[in-house]
């Protein structure tokens with residue numbers, strides 16, 4: 001391991017970004033190692049196949065490498081910026097496969113499933129703790145609320161498509177989205193208190 | 194939706210946050226957000242709930258070969274960057290894009306694009322900076338139907354593209370500039386966004402042989418090829 005790499009590992013994401021903007025591969029590698037896992041998992045959850053998930057993840061990281069200099073920290077964390085790029089590209093992928101219905105897993109058990117953790121850094125361990133709290137939060141939502149959130153966020157469906165799929169009025173879909181998100185938000189606020 | 198806040202607003206904000214509004218509805222809500230503090234604060238309040246959704250998916254190990262291939266591309270890019278920086282050669286790190294099957298407005302149809310070269314201001318560069326042989330170059334100004342004004346100010350081999358009267362973009366969109374030489378459209382790597390006064394600018398490293406400069410709105414992170422109609426189409430005189 002190079003000294004540069006060790007140094008980069010001590011930096012927060014937001015501190016890595018200027019280095020990435022200057023095209024520093026070590027800084028980028030550290031960023032990839034931190035977030036490649038969640039990015040790939042999210043992509044896989046949306047596109048439902050490994051090869052496509054790899055493409056999406058690679059594209060998203062490369063676009064971040066190319067445009068890192070333009071990162072605007074007033075818009076939120078680099079991690080959520082990165083993940084919204086992954087999410088948007090994955091949804092684009094789904095939509096571009098015309099005629100092919102997106103694969104949707106309605107299996108709440110899969111979302112609740114927790115894997116045994118191994119060799120976690122503190123940072124990572126904390127993140128997984130948050131993650132399990134969220135899995136709890138999503139899982140604890142009434143099924144009709146978690147379903148509309150999943151269809152929109154992971155399936156890329158609009159509220160009217162969801163209304164048609166579920167056979168409920170538009171207003172009901174939007175209302176469930178709001179109730180669900182507010183509940184998750186509330187749990188986060190409690191967890192942080 | 195009107196400027197008045199009503200009970201439907203909050204539901205729309207949640208759907209918007211999830212990306213679930215139809216395109217037209219989303220832009221209506223964005224207009225409403227400008228006037229409605231309640232909806233803005235609702236959106237801010239919900240944001241963390243959105244940010245944790247990716248953590249709710251089952252965690253998978255990404256394959257090692259994905260890391261290898263990402264890092265190979267990154268290291269190759271970093272090498273090219275080093276090789277071209279400081280030299281006058283054509284910037285090799287511009288990603289080359291073939292027009293091919295892209296839904297890009299054909300360059301031959303540019304005459305049909307409503308635009309007017311409204312001013313060509315005399316702009317001297319290099320005359321006393323010892324650049325030698327630079328002579329005078331002119332700024333190029335175009336005004337689009339939308340009211341957007343674009344100015345290209347020559348700088349060395351490249352230029353600075355300055356935009357005014359740019360409409361605010363949704364949070365997840367950025368501006369991306371493109372240059373067209375012969376049959377090729379290349380992305381300009383520096384993505385940009387308008388400030389609160391609708392001003393935005395980016396730098397184009399190499400303007401040699403460029404026939405047209407264009408700007409589109411793209412998803413954050415940029416695109417490899419334009420995915421929307423240009424906000425700016427600026428023909429560059431020889």
Ligand SMILES: [Zn+2]
Pocket residue numbers: 197198199202203225229231232
């Ligand atoms: Zn409102």
